Amino acid sequence: MSRIDRLDSELLKRLNNNARAGVAELAAQLGISRNTVLARLQRLEREGILKGYKPVIDLEAAGLPVQAFVGLELDQRQMAQVIAGLSEIPQVLEVTTQAGREDLLVKVAAVTLAQLQEAVGRMVEIRGVRHSNTTLSVSTPLPYRVQPLLDHLTSEAGWGRSTALPS
Structure with missing residues (x-):
């Protein structure tokens, strides 16, 4: 059984696209309250699912080809x-x-x-x-990714307790 639901997956997707996004911005994007976003992030961190917020470094651009x-x-x-x-x-x-x-x-x-x-x-x-x-x-045509797996894992999990899935 999954430890995350579809809302968690959507939240992680948005963080993956922009790790600098604030709680208010994420809440607006997802159509949920700031408290819900904050509670979700805290739970994901506490349970070790979300390990941190790190920059993605292009090694070649940094001089490591x-x-x-x-x-x-x-x-x-x-x-x-x-x-x-x-x-x-x-x-x-x-x-x-x-x-x-x-x-x-x-x-x-x-x-x-x-x-x-x-x-x-x-x-x-x-x-x-x-x-x-x-x-x-030689190249990395498909860089590390996890979102398609999370989307698949949570496709039937629902969107949290009482919030309808945004259209």
Whole structure:
């Protein structure tokens, strides 16, 4: 069962489009009271659904045109040490654990291919890393998104307690 309804989804959609939108602006867009918007946002934050309000950075425009995914095979007993070591490498943007041959997937950005190679070299020097596999990212035709999934998830959930769905 979903922890969010259609109103939550619409609120998140508007925040995703403009994280600077104020409570009054969101309330006007959704046709609901400011108190309802504020209560919804507080609940979404409290429940850990809404983790924050962050700018979306275009890495290429910021001077980081080289982006890659590095799969790392580990001695799994060294997982915490490897993650701590990865956190010391500035080019490492994100680390996710995964099932399969490689245990970690590391998203990396760099100014040059040489800088990427240096970062990967630092990764394989971390105690517990057995093997690396680097895949260069050429483009991102479909950037990270969550809204279509939220819309699908909440399509039958209704629009809150007593407020009619806006037309």
